[in-house]
Amino acid sequence: MALPKRDELLKDVNYDRMPSKHWMDTKPEFRPGTYCYAAEPSVVEDLGLPNPRKWQPHDEDWKLPPNWKEIVLNAIKDRMERFRSFKLFMDICVRCGACADKCHFFLGTGDPKNMPVLRAELMRSVVKGEFTRSGKIFGRLAGARPLTYDVIKEWFYYYYQCTECRRCSVFCPYGIDTAEITILAREILHEIGVNIDWILKPVRFSAFVGNHIGLQPHTIQENIEFLLDDIEEITGIRPEVPINKKGAEILFVTPSADFFADPGIYTFMGYVLLFHYLGLDWTLSTYASEGGNFGLFTSHEMMRKLHAKIYHEAERLKVKWILGGECGHMWRVVHQYEDTALGPAPKNLEVPKSPITGTVFEHAKSTKIVHICEFTADLIAHGKLNLDPSRNDHLIVTFHDSCNTSRGMGIFEEPRFILRHVCNNFYEMPENTIREKTFCCGSGSGLNTDEYMEMRMRGGFPRANAVEYVHEKYGVNRMACICAIDRAVLPTLMKYWVPEVSISGVHELVGNALVIPGEKKRTTDLRFEPLKGVEEEA
Amino acid sequence: MNVVAALVAVIGMVIVVWFGVGVLKLYTLFGVLVPYAALLTFLIGLIYRMVNWAKSPVPFKITTTCGQQKSLPWIKHSRLESPANNFEVVLRMALEVLAFRSLFRNLRADLRGRKLYYGSSKWLWLGAILFHWSFFIILVRHLRLFTYPVPGPIKVLDAVDSFFHIGLPHLYMTDVAILAGLTFLILRRLVDAKVNYISHASDYFPLFLILGLISSGMLMRYFLRVDLVSVKEFVMGLATFHPKAPKGIGVIFFVHLFFISALVAYFPFSKLVHMVGVFFSPTRNLPNDNRRVRHINPWWEGVPPKFLTYCEWQEKFKEQLEQAGQPIDEDCYKEKKS
Numbered sequence: 001m002a003l004p005k006r007d008e009l010l011k012d013v014n015y016d017r018m019p020s021k022h023w024m025d026t027k028p029e030f031r032p033g034t035y036c037y038a039a040e041p042s043v044v045e046d047l048g049l050p051n052p053r054k055w056q057p058h059d060e061d062w063k064l065p066p067n068w069k070e071i072v073l074n075a076i077k078d079r080m081e082r083f084r085s086f087k088l089f090m091d092i093c094v095r096c097g098a099c100a101d102k103c104h105f106f107l108g109t110g111d112p113k114n115m116p117v118l119r120a121e122l123m124r125s126v127v128k129g130e131f132t133r134s135g136k137i138f139g140r141l142a143g144a145r146p147l148t149y150d151v152i153k154e155w156f157y158y159y160y161q162c163t164e165c166r167r168c169s170v171f172c173p174y175g176i177d178t179a180e181i182t183i184l185a186r187e188i189l190h191e192i193g194v195n196i197d198w199i200l201k202p203v204r205f206s207a208f209v210g211n212h213i214g215l216q217p218h219t220i221q222e223n224i225e226f227l228l229d230d231i232e233e234i235t236g237i238r239p240e241v242p243i244n245k246k247g248a249e250i251l252f253v254t255p256s257a258d259f260f261a262d263p264g265i266y267t268f269m270g271y272v273l274l275f276h277y278l279g280l281d282w283t284l285s286t287y288a289s290e291g292g293n294f295g296l297f298t299s300h301e302m303m304r305k306l307h308a309k310i311y312h313e314a315e316r317l318k319v320k321w322i323l324g325g326e327c328g329h330m331w332r333v334v335h336q337y338e339d340t341a342l343g344p345a346p347k348n349l350e351v352p353k354s355p356i357t358g359t360v361f362e363h364a365k366s367t368k369i370v371h372i373c374e375f376t377a378d379l380i381a382h383g384k385l386n387l388d389p390s391r392n393d394h395l396i397v398t399f400h401d402s403c404n405t406s407r408g409m410g411i412f413e414e415p416r417f418i419l420r421h422v423c424n425n426f427y428e429m430p431e432n433t434i435r436e437k438t439f440c441c442g443s444g445s446g447l448n449t450d451e452y453m454e455m456r457m458r459g460g461f462p463r464a465n466a467v468e469y470v471h472e473k474y475g476v477n478r479m480a481c482i483c484a485i486d487r488a489v490l491p492t493l494m495k496y497w498v499p500e501v502s503i504s505g506v507h508e509l510v511g512n513a514l515v516i517p518g519e520k521k522r523t524t525d526l527r528f529e530p531l532k533g534v535e536e537e538a
Numbered sequence: 539m540n541v542v543a544a545l546v547a548v549i550g551m552v553i554v555v556w557f558g559v560g561v562l563k564l565y566t567l568f569g570v571l572v573p574y575a576a577l578l579t580f581l582i583g584l585i586y587r588m589v590n591w592a593k594s595p596v597p598f599k600i601t602t603t604c605g606q607q608k609s610l611p612w613i614k615h616s617r618l619e620s621p622a623n624n625f626e627v628v629l630r631m632a633l634e635v636l637a638f639r640s641l642f643r644n645l646r647a648d649l650r651g652r653k654l655y656y657g658s659s660k661w662l663w664l665g666a667i668l669f670h671w672s673f674f675i676i677l678v679r680h681l682r683l684f685t686y687p688v689p690g691p692i693k694v695l696d697a698v699d700s701f702f703h704i705g706l707p708h709l710y711m712t713d714v715a716i717l718a719g720l721t722f723l724i725l726r727r728l729v730d731a732k733v734n735y736i737s738h739a740s741d742y743f744p745l746f747l748i749l750g751l752i753s754s755g756m757l758m759r760y761f762l763r764v765d766l767v768s769v770k771e772f773v774m775g776l777a778t779f780h781p782k783a784p785k786g787i788g789v790i791f792f793v794h795l796f797f798i799s800a801l802v803a804y805f806p807f808s809k810l811v812h813m814v815g816v817f818f819s820p821t822r823n824l825p826n827d828n829r830r831v832r833h834i835n836p837w838w839e840g841v842p843p844k845f846l847t848y849c850e851w852q853e854k855f856k857e858q859l860e861q862a863g864q865p866i867d868e869d870c871y872k873e874k875k876s
Binding site: 006007009010013014015016017018019023030080081082083084085086087088091092093094095096097098100101102107112115117118121134138140141143144166169170172173174175177180207208210216217218221222243244245248286287300305306308309313316334335336337339340341342343344359361362363364365366367369374377380381401405406407408409410411412413414417418430432433435436437461462465467 | 540542543587591592593594595596598599600601602603604605606607608609610612613615616619620622634638640643644645647648649652653654656662666668730731732733734735736737738739740741753807809811812815816818819820821824826827828829830831832833834835837838843844845846847848851852854855858859861862864865867869
C-alpha cells in the first residue's frame with residue numbers, strides 16, 4: 001500500500017475521540033506499513049533463539065509452540081523475579097493519564113493503545129488476570145483479563161510500536177518507564193518465537209561478523225579508503241586511520257553505519273579530521289566494529305553478548321581508554337548497562353585522560369569510556385581547536401536530542417557547546433520538544449525498516465513538526481544529531497515532512513570548521529557542497 | 539459501567555453500615571472488629587507488598603535523566619533532574635514526592651490540521667496537590683482525637699486550618715480543598731476522553747470511597763452533629779487497645795469509620811500503593827553516576843558473557859585480514875598451545 005500524502009496522513013487522527021468499544025475488545029489490524037516482518041527461520045536458528053519457522057504477522061496462524069501460554073506465563077514470572085522495575089511498574093500505575101499524549105506514536109496515530117498507560121496496561125491486565133486473585137474475581141472491573149492468542153498478537157503489534165524512547169517516563173509521577181516494559185515484553189515474546197527480521201538480522205551479523213551490516217574487515221578498510229580519498233580531495237590532507245593497532249592509547253568505537261552510510265560517513269570524516277589534527281594515538285577495530293547494539297531490542301542477554309567485544313578488544317589491544325562515537329542506543333548501553341553487564345573494565349584500562357588538555361574524565365572513571373562530544377567540548381573549552389565557523393555558514397542548524405542520550409544519559413550541553421563554536425547559525429527547536437522532552441525520530445529501537453514506513457512517518461511526525469517550525473521561523477536547513485539511527489532515518493522523515501532540511505552528525509560540522517595546518521583552501525564542505533561565498537566568487 | 543459499579547460499591551457500604559448499626563445494632567462489629575481487622579490488613583498487606591518488591595533485585599541502574607549529566611567540571615549539571623550522588627537523589631525524590639515534580643511538567647498536545655501545539659497543563663498537578671496535601675493535613679489533624687492532652691503542633695495546625703472562622707464549627711480550609719481536588723479528579727476521569735477510556739472501575743472506586751469518607755466526616759462536623767466527647771472516648775479506647783463498644787454516637791460516625799477501614803484495608807492491594815511504590819521506582823531513586831560507580835546485577839555477577847572472541851573471529855576472517863594487510867594477533871596461537 002502506498003504511503004498517504006503528507007497532508008492526508010493525519011486526517012483521521014483525533015486525540016479526544018476514543019473508540020466506542022472497550023479496549024479489551026478491539027484487535028489490531030495488521031495493515032501493511034504498520035508492522036514489521038517476522039524473522040527468517042535461518043536467522044532465528046543461527047542465534048539459537050526458540051521456534052524458528054516461516055510465518056508472518058498478517059497470517060492467521062502464527063505457529064506458536066503448543067505450550068505457548070505456559071512459556072509466556074513462566075517468562076513473565078521470571079522477569080518479575082529478576083526485575084524490580086517490572087514488578088513495581090505492574091503495581092503502581094494509577095492511570096492518571098499524564099503520559100497519554102506524550103508518546104510520538106500516539107500523537108501520530110491517535111490510537112489509544114499507543115498511549116503509554118494503555119501500552120503498559122496490555123501487559124498489566126494479563127499480570128492481574130493471570131497472577132492475582134482479585135483480578136480473577138473482578139476481571140475487567142479491576143482491569144484484568146486472561147492471556148489469549150489475540151493478546152500475543154496485540155503485544156507484538158504495540159510493543160513494536162514503541163521505540164523505547166522513555167519520554168513518557170519523564171512525565172510519569174512515579175517514573176514508570178514504558179521502555180522497560182517494552183524491552184521485557186519483547187524479551188518474553190522471543191521465547192515463543194515472535195520476533196522481527198529487521199532486528200534479528202543485524203543481531204546475527206553483529207554476533208558472527210562484528211557489525212550490523214556484516215561488513216568484513218577488508219570491506220571496512222576499503223570503505224574508509226574511499227572516505228579518505230574524499231577528505232584528501234576536499235582538504236588536501238590524507239589522515240591516517242589506524243586499524244587494530246596494538247598499544248594505541250585510545251580505542252575508538254562508533255556505530256558501523258558511520259563507515260558506509262550517507263550521512264554517517266560525513267560524521268566519520270569529521271572524527272578522522274579531528275584525530276588527525278590532534279595527532280591522537282588511536283585505533284579502530286574491525287572486530288569491535290559496531291557500537292550500536294540491536295541486542296538491546298532483543299533481550300538483555302543478547303545486548304550483553306553483542307557488547308562484550310568492546311572491552312574484550314580493548315584488553316587485547318592494550319589501549320588505555322575507549323572513546324565512543326555519536327550513537328543513541330549505543331550510549332544507552334554504554335552508560336546504563338555496560339559496566340554492570342561486562343565490568344569491571346579490563347585492568348589495562350585507565351581513567352580516561354585527554355592527552356591534549358590533560359582533563360581527567362572523572363565521571364567515566366569506572367567504565368573508562370568517554371563520549372566523543374565530551375572529548376571535543378573539552379578541547380574547545382581549552383582553546384585547543386582552531387575553528388572557522390563561517391565554513392558552516394551555508395547551514396542554518398538546529399539540534400535534535402536523541403532519546404537515549406537524553407533520557408538515559410543526560411548529555412545536553414556538550415553537543416550544544418560544540419555546535420555554538422563550529423557554526424554561526426544555531427537555533428533551538430521549541431523547548432517542549434528538546435532536551436529531556438525531545439521527540440523520537442519515530443524509527444528507533446530497531447523499527448527503521450521500509451515495510452514499516454507509514455508508522456515511521458507517523459511516529460516521527462512530532463519531531464518533524466518541530467523542525468518545520470524552526471525551518472519556517474529561522475530558515476533552518478540542517479538538523480544535527482548524535483545518533484546513527486537518527487542519521488539513517490531522519491533524512492527519510494524530513495523528505496516526507498520538511499524536505500528542505502538535511503541531517504548530519506555534530507562532528508561533520510566540526511570537520512567542516514576545523515582549520516588544519518597544511519590544508520588547502522576549502523571550497524566545499526565534506527559533502528562537496530559549495531561553501532557560502534565560494535559560489536558567488538566562482 | 540465502570541463508574542456505576544464503583545458508585546454502587548460505595549453506596550452499598552453505606553447501606554451495610556446503616557443496616558448493621560442502625561437496625562441490627564452491631565456496635566462491636568462495626569466499631570471495634572472492622573477497624574482492627576482493617577488496620578491489621580493494612581499493616582500486613584503493606585509489609586508484604588514492600589518485602590515482595592524488595593525481593594526482586596534492581597539489575598540495572600536505569601535512571602531517567604531529565605537534566606544535564608555531571609561530566610566536565612565547567613558544565614553545570616542538574617542536581618535535581620540528573621542527580622550525581624545519593625544526596626541529590628534524596629533531593630530529587632523529595633521534590634517528586636512532596637511537590638509532584640513530574641506532574642508539574644505536564645503538557646497538553648493539540649493537533650490542528652497537520653500542526654502540533656503544546657500548552658502547559660498544570661490542572662492535573664493542581665488537583666493532585668490539593669487532594670494529597672489536604673488528605674495528609676486532615677489525617678494529621680485527626681490526631682487530636684487520638685491524643686490527650688492534644689500536642690501543641692496539632693492544635694496550631696487545627697487553628698491554622700480553620701483560620702478564617704467561617705461558620706460554626708469553623709470551616710476547615712482543607713475540607714474545601716480536598717473536595718475541590720476530588721471533584722476535579724472525578725470529573726477529569728469522566729470528561730477527558732483519553733482518561734475516561736483508560737479508567738477501570740478500580741480507578742473510580744477509591745475516588746468515590748474517599749469522597750464518601752470526606753462527606754461523612756463533613757456531615758458529622760457541620761450538619762449531623764455527633765457527640766464529640768463520646769467519639770473521643772471511643773477513639774482513645776481503640777488507640778490504647780482498650781476498646782469499648784461505642785453507644786450514643788450517630789450512625790454517620792460508623793459510616794465514616796467504615797469508609798476509612800475499607801480504605802486502609804484496600805490500600806495495599808490496589809493502585810493506592812503508589813504512595814509507597816514511588817520510593818522504590820528505579821528510574822527516580824538512583825543517581826546518574828553509571829560510568830563512575832559500577833552497579834552490580836546479582837544474577838549476572840560471576841556469570842561470564844558468551845560471545846565470539848577475537849581469536850575465534852580472527853580464525854574466521856584470517857584470509858581477509860591478511861589480504862587487507864591488517865595485523866594477525868599471534869597471541870591467539872600462543873594461548874592455544876599453552
